[in-house]
Amino acid sequence: MPISHEDLVERFLQVVREARSEGLNVKLALFDVVTSLPAVRFPFEKLTEVCREEGILSLIDGAHGIGQLPLDLAALQPDFFTSNCHKWLFVPRSCCVLYVPKRNQHLIRTTIPTSWGFIPSEDSPATAPSVMKSNDSSKSAFESLFEFVATNDDTPYFCVPAALEFRKTVCGGEARIYEYLERLANEAADIVAATLGTDVMEERGLQPGEQSNLRRCAMTTIRLPFTFREDLAASDSSATLLKAEEAVAAVRWFQTTLVEGHGTFVPLVEHGGWLWVRLSAQVYLERGDFEWLAEVLKVLCQRYRSERCQLE
Secondary structure (H helix, E strand, O other), rough: OOOOOHHHHHHHHHHHHHHHHHOOOOOOHHHHOOOOOOOOOOOHHHHHHHHHHHHOOEEEEEEOOOOOOOOOHHHOOOOEEEHHHHOOOOOOOOEEEHHHHHHOOOOOOOOOOOOOOOOOOOOOOOOOOOOOOOOOOOOOHHHHHHOOOOOOOOOOHHHHHHHHHHHHHHHOOOHHHHHHHHHHHHHHHHHHHHHHHHEOOOOOOOOOOOOOOOOOOOEEEEEEEEEEHHHHHHHHOOOOEOHHHHHHHHHHHHHHHEEEHHHHOOEEEOOEEEEEEEOOOOOOOOHHHHHHHHHHHHHHHHHHHHHHHHHO
């Protein structure tokens, strides 16, 4: 990163071709909707299409999907899709969605943890029938599999209708939420980058006014003025060079100081030789919140640089 969606898809195809040239068979591809750290929108729609064309099963990790951006599984047609409702849909933990089209349901034989509905393989030894298995012949084995899972707390699932109603009546509906989150996330990223004198993670070579595909979501990633590579420090006079082994300590210092000193939290990550910070927009946040955060980060960057120099 940063890399365009088109280049990423082409690299994926290149890896598939190389694997096949070595006599290997790529059976399944796992990819995100929005990656976590660093946070960028993944070309999951195109990758799903490519997987279908190449005869590869697609497994989409949509942990940051439902509630953050529009999703149309009927149009997308993935082989498997999973997402968390407790991240962006305002549902209590833990509440997840697993979508498996009927054509692939025979491939799923167990839940996690394995529970009463476990489906043994055809060649497995005979086992005693489950006392919890439903006798309802109208239910498929896949439905029975997930009907009763160990000691899982099912109450978060019952909160989904209330969450959807809240989003509709209080927040203005899904379309309005998605538009606000993406706009705020990108405004926030630009504010923080301008305040720090750095930049936002996006594709190289974007033309003026051209939209970044990587930033088409409610999460953005902004570079901090700290690098772990001498060549990068030489190319940016405002950057402070840190030792590679300092990365974990630097991340911990920033995150701890933000929580204990400022009552807030944003995750940091070392990536590509730089230190980055991730921002997430939400309906209860507004531009002023990120203007405040930008100034806090600016002060902390100066403080970390100063305290580190004193130690040296």
